[in-house]
Structure formats: C-alpha cells, structure tokens
Amino acid sequence: MTSPYKRIIGLTVLTFILAMVPLIVKSPYYMHLLIMVGMNAMLAMTFILMLRAGLISLGIAAFWGIGAYVSALLALRLDLSFWMAMPLSAIITGAVALCIGCVLVKNPGFGFIIETVVLGEIAVLAFAHLPLFGGYKGIVSIPPVDPIHIPFLFSIEFVSKTASYYLILFLFLLVAIGYSAFYSAWTGRAWLAIGLNPRLAESKGVNIYRYRLLAFVVGSAGAGLAGSFYAHYYGAIAPTTFNVFKTIYIHIFAILGGVGFPVLGPIIGAFIMILVPEVLRVAKEIEPIITGLLLILLVLFLPQGLLSLLSRRKKNARPVG
Amino acid sequence: MLSLAGQLIIEGLGIGLVYVLLAAGLVLILNIPRVFFIAYGQFYMLGAYILWGGTVLFKLPFFISLILSILATGILGAISYRLIFYYIQNVRDNFLPIIVAAMGLMMIMQQGALLVFGTSSHGMQSEFPGLIEFGDIIVSVEKLVLIILALLVTGILYVLLQKTKIGRAMRAVSFRADISSLQGINPTLVYMVTMGVGCALSGFAGGIMAPVYAVSPDMGGIILTVLLVIMLGGMGSMLGAVLGGLILGLTLSFGHYFIGADLAQIALFLVIGIILFFKPGGLLGNPGEDLSS
Numbered sequence: 001m002t003s004p005y006k007r008i009i010g011l012t013v014l015t016f017i018l019a020m021v022p023l024i025v026k027s028p029y030y031m032h033l034l035i036m037v038g039m040n041a042m043l044a045m046t047f048i049l050m051l052r053a054g055l056i057s058l059g060i061a062a063f064w065g066i067g068a069y070v071s072a073l074l075a076l077r078l079d080l081s082f083w084m085a086m087p088l089s090a091i092i093t094g095a096v097a098l099c100i101g102c103v104l105v106k107n108p109g110f111g112f113i114i115e116t117v118v119l120g121e122i123a124v125l126a127f128a129h130l131p132l133f134g135g136y137k138g139i140v141s142i143p144p145v146d147p148i149h150i151p152f153l154f155s156i157e158f159v160s161k162t163a164s165y166y167l168i169l170f171l172f173l174l175v176a177i178g179y180s181a182f183y184s185a186w187t188g189r190a191w192l193a194i195g196l197n198p199r200l201a202e203s204k205g206v207n208i209y210r211y212r213l214l215a216f217v218v219g220s221a222g223a224g225l226a227g228s229f230y231a232h233y234y235g236a237i238a239p240t241t242f243n244v245f246k247t248i249y250i251h252i253f254a255i256l257g258g259v260g261f262p263v264l265g266p267i268i269g270a271f272i273m274i275l276v277p278e279v280l281r282v283a284k285e286i287e288p289i290i291t292g293l294l295l296i297l298l299v300l301f302l303p304q305g306l307l308s309l310l311s312r313r314k315k316n317a318r319p320v321g
Numbered sequence: 322m323l324s325l326a327g328q329l330i331i332e333g334l335g336i337g338l339v340y341v342l343l344a345a346g347l348v349l350i351l352n353i354p355r356v357f358f359i360a361y362g363q364f365y366m367l368g369a370y371i372l373w374g375g376t377v378l379f380k381l382p383f384f385i386s387l388i389l390s391i392l393a394t395g396i397l398g399a400i401s402y403r404l405i406f407y408y409i410q411n412v413r414d415n416f417l418p419i420i421v422a423a424m425g426l427m428m429i430m431q432q433g434a435l436l437v438f439g440t441s442s443h444g445m446q447s448e449f450p451g452l453i454e455f456g457d458i459i460v461s462v463e464k465l466v467l468i469i470l471a472l473l474v475t476g477i478l479y480v481l482l483q484k485t486k487i488g489r490a491m492r493a494v495s496f497r498a499d500i501s502s503l504q505g506i507n508p509t510l511v512y513m514v515t516m517g518v519g520c521a522l523s524g525f526a527g528g529i530m531a532p533v534y535a536v537s538p539d540m541g542g543i544i545l546t547v548l549l550v551i552m553l554g555g556m557g558s559m560l561g562a563v564l565g566g567l568i569l570g571l572t573l574s575f576g577h578y579f580i581g582a583d584l585a586q587i588a589l590f591l592v593i594g595i596i597l598f599f600k601p602g603g604l605l606g607n608p609g610e611d612l613s614s
Binding site: 125255 | 421
C-alpha cells in the first residue's frame with residue numbers, strides 16, 4: 001500500500017501524460033485503439049477490485065453488457081441524453097448486481113466462478129432471445145454522445161475520435177479515483193484482509209459476505225459505466241460481444257500488467273494486448289493461440305505481471321486473491 | 322401416456338448419462354488436483370474429432386476410434402498437468418494462476434481446432450442404424466448403444482475409484498496430499514493419472530456423442546452445462562454429479578416435449594437457481610466447503 005500522497009501525485013502525472021497523447025497521435029485509427037485500451041482498462045480495473053475481495057468473476061462482460069443495453073434502451077426508448085443514461089445505467093447495473101450477488105457471493109471459490117461463468121452465458125442468451133433486447137442482431141442506431149453546451153462560451157461535440165478519447169480518459173479517471181477511494185477507505189482494508197485470509201478476517205469481525213457483496217456491486221457498476229460508453233461510442237451492440245471470451249481477455253489485460261497494480265497494471269496490459277497485435281499485423285486466426293501461449297507462459301514465469309519487473313522493491317508482493 | 326413417459330425417460334437418460342460422465346470427470350479434476358480445468362470442454366471436442374477422423378477419414382472401426390479418442394485425450398490431459406499445472410499447483414494463492422493457465426490452454430485448443438478442422442461442422446453416418454421396439458417405446462439402436470456404453474464406463478469408474486489401489490490413492494490424496502505422500506503415495510503421479518482419467522472421460526463422452534450430434538469446433542461450450550450439473554449436484558460429490566446429470570437430462574427431455582427447447586433451457590436455469598438459493602452447496606454438497614482454500 002502506497003501512501004495517499006504518492007498515489008495522488010502518481011495519478012496526476014499519469015493524467016498529464018495521457019492527456020498529452022492526442023498531441024502526438026493523429027491517426028483516427030490509432031486513436032480508436034487507444035479509446036479501446038481505455039475502456040478495457042476500466043474493465044480490467046473492475047476485475048482487480050473484485051479479486052481484492054477474493055472474488056474471481058468470469059461474468060464481468062455480462063455486467064458490461066447490461067450497462068450497454070440499459071444505456072442504449074434508456075437513450076432510445078426514453079429519449080434520455082447520454083449524460084443522464086450513463087449514470088443511470090451504472091446505477092441500474094449495480095442494482096442488478098446487488099440482486100444477483102445476494103445469491104452468488106454466498107459461496108465464493110469454485111462455486112462463485114462456476115456461477116459467474118453460467119451467469120455470463122445466461123446474459124448472452126437473454127440478450128439474444130428477449131425481444132426487448134433486439135435478438136441476435138442487437139440494438140442499432142444508438143444516439144452518439146450528446147454535445148455539452150456551455151452557454152455564451154463554447155460547446156463540446158463528441159464527433160472526433162480525439163473528443164471521445166478525452167471522454168474515455170475522464171471516465172477512466174473517474175473510475176480509477178472512485179476505486180482508489182474505496183481502496184484507501186476502511187472498505188479497502190477489509191477487502192485486503194479478506195483477500196489475504198478470509199477465515200482470519202472473519203474471526204477479526206469483518207463481515208465477509210457484506211464486503212464481498214460491496215466489491216461485487218461496486219465493480220459491476222464500474223463495468224456498467226464502461227458498457228454505457230461502449231454502446232454510445234459504437235452506436236450498435238450485439239449480444240455475442242459480451243460472452244465469456246471477452247471476460248477472459250479482461251483477465252489477461254489485468255494479469256499481464258500485474259494484479260498488484262490496480263490502476264497502472266490494466267493500462268499497461270490493455271495497451272500491450274491491443275496495440276501490439278495491430279502494429280505487428282498478426283493474422284487474426286493465430287492471434288488467440290499466441291494469446292493463450294502468452295497466458296500460460298505469463299503464469300509460469302511472471303506471475304506478478306510485467307510491472308513487477310520494474311519495481312524491485314515489491315519483489316515479494318504477491319497477487320491478492 | 323405411459324409409453325410417452327417411457328420414451329421421454331429413455332431420451333433423457335441418453336443425454337443425462339453423457340452429462341453424468343462429463344460431470345464425473347470434471348469433479349475428479351476439481352477435487353483431486355484441485356485444478357479449475359476450464360479447458361475441459363475442448364477435450365470433449367477433441368474426443369469427438371478423433372472419433373470422426375478415425376471412422377470417416379481413416380475408415381477405422383467405431384470401437385477402435387473410440388479407444389483412440391479415449392487414449393489421446395487421456396494422455397494429453399496428463400501431459401498438460403505435468404507441463405503446466407504441476408509448476409503452479411504448490412505456489413501459495415494458486416487459485417488465479419491455475420484458472421488463467423487453463424484459460425490459455427482452452428484458447429489454444431479452441432483456435433487450434435478451428436484452424437485445423439475449419440469452422441464448418443461435420444455430420445457423420447450413424448454406426449448403428451435401426452430401431453428397436455419395446456412394446457410401445459421405440460428406441461434407436463444408436464441411443465441404446467450410447468446408454469449401455471455410458472453405464473459401462475460409469476461402472477468402470479466406480480470400480481476404479483472404490484476397489485483399486487490407484488483409486489484409494491486418489492481418495493487419499495484428495496483428502497490430504499502431504500500426509501498421503503508419507504504413506505508412500507506419489508501425489509504427482511496420482512494427479513497425472515486423475516487428470517488423464519478425467520480428460521479421457523471427456524474424450525469418451527465426445528466420442529459417443531459425435532455420431533448423435535454434428536462435430537464442430539465450438540462443441541467445447543458444453544463446459545457450461547457441465548458446470549451447471551456440478552453446481553446442481555454439489556461440488557465435491559461424485560454421487561451429486563450423477564444425480565445432477567440425470568436431473569438435467571430428464572428436465573431437458575421432458576421440457577423439450579412439453580414447453581419447447583428455449584423455454585426448457587430457461588426453466589432449467591430457474592430450477593437450478595431456486596435450488597442454489599436454498600442449498601448454496603448444491604444438492605449433495607456441503608455449503609461450508611470451499612475448494613479454493
């Protein structure tokens with residue numbers, strides 16, 4: 001645990017660097033990739049948050065999908081603007097997670113993983129079969145992010161990729177700061193205790209069930225926020241996007257960077273996993289095989305993630321979970 | 322009415338017994354080496370492809386191809402344990418690394434099958450054509466062979482676990498690996514054998530299902546249903562796997578007939594959800610037990 005000051009300074013420097021990126025990168029294609037990096041890093045942060053509390057969820061993509069669908073439906077059926085639909089979809093996703101989590105969090109460990117896998121699949125089936133969600137074709141023509149009008153001064157339009165990049169940067173920081181606040185408050189200490197040794201934590205008076213449920217709900221709300229952005233950025237969503245494979249990729253992003261690094265790890269991991277195949281122009285067919293091999297090698301030889309190479313001091317730190 | 326019930330029960334038994342085998346194999350792997358082996362479904366796919374390749378491409382007899390698919394998946398499972406999971410099993414907090422490594426294996430096998438065999442699915446001719454009538458109930462010979470083979474293998478598995486030396490060693494290791502090694506049991510060997518047996522069961526199930534359904538690279542998705550069965554029956558219980566598999570098979574068979582395939586699936590999820598709400602550990606599981614710790 002780093003001190004709060006170090007964390008604030010680190011976050012400021014990171015923000016500054018990330019905000020400078022559009023000055024260098026001009027190509028819309030690469031901007032799009034960077035936006036995807038930001039969104040996936042948000043999802044990977046969610047994974048790390050749940051992992052801290054000892055929950056390994058294979059259903060993150062399902063909540064990402066719930067956020068996307070809820071936001072799309074709110075915008076299309078109720079004519080809400082993005083700025084209303086986004087927080088609402090995060091809240092609704094959190095509420096759904098609360099209802100489901102009440103049952104799921106009861107038996108963590110293998111049971112939880114199995115149940116989240118099944119949940120992920122049920123979500124895809126539900127999106128695909130219920131008429132409300134538009135079937136396998138999904139929902140199309142979702143309105144883009146509404147412009148912000150500041151009276152008498154200027155208005156911000158979210159048409160260019162650069163503007164979307166700043167929006168995802170803002171959302172990423174929002175989630176990062178939100179999660180960091182949870183980490184440094186008493187909740188973070190409770191999660192850490194649960195992650196290290198649940199039985200000991202319980203005997204010290206930490207209500208495991210309640211804190212795990214909190215982690216599940218907070219993480220799912222964060223995933224819902226990312227989903228809302230995704231729906232409005234892409235303009236169309238389809239159920240198969242949100243399957244279990246997506247969650248596996250989210251795990252890879254987090255683990256490649258290092259699960260001991262809740263903010264920087266996901267960025268590095270997502271950056272490498274998304275940009276390197278694009279730059280190297282690896283054939284789409286063999287890309288999953290390389291990813292799979294990479295996963296196995298990573299687990300065998302670098303279980304702490306790439307960032308652990310940089311910080312010698314944290315050599316003995318091990319992933320919580 | 323009675324004949325209809327009999328017909329549906331036979332259909333349900335056919336599919337249910339395959340799930341029993343699959344769930345039994347995965348329960349072994351979950352309980353003895355404690356590997357959350359998410360690549361399990363891909364071994365099912367591999368078994369089906371080997372049977373298809375053996376009978377259709379190389380014109381081998383059905384049973385020789387079946388034995389080939391059992392052997393190949395078993396050996397591959399044991400090797401995958403020795404090459405990957407052996408090294409991360411004894412690390413502290415091995416839970417996440419094991420899942421991640423299994424996910425890697427899953428991706429490699431899935432995409433490998435897609436590259437080698439292509440995306441299209443392959444049907445194959447039934448090896449045992451014909452129908453048999455028992456009174457009013459009409460059963461295809463193929464289904465009967467499937468049921469008999471599945472029962473036979475379940476019996477063999479029971480004998481293996483309960484009566485043989487390696488079965489006793491497996492149970493000892495699942496109880497306490499370090500203590501059992503004091504008794505002269507080599508845990509690594511037992512783990513390898515268990516992974517082999519589990520994956521071979523998966524390959525066998527794939528083999529006997531290949532003539533019934535078409536063979537395709539996304540057969541590995543069956544892992545979800547197998548996990549459902551295990552959830553239903555209880556994580557640590559072999560008998561639970563049997564019970565869960567049969568309940569699933571019968572529910573699906575009766576549900577398909579009375580309310581249609583899609584609704585049957587949703588009904589199944591509902592039933593399992595309700596059972597888990599009241600019995601979080603599954604039907605025969607122990608709610609307090611947590612295999613991860």
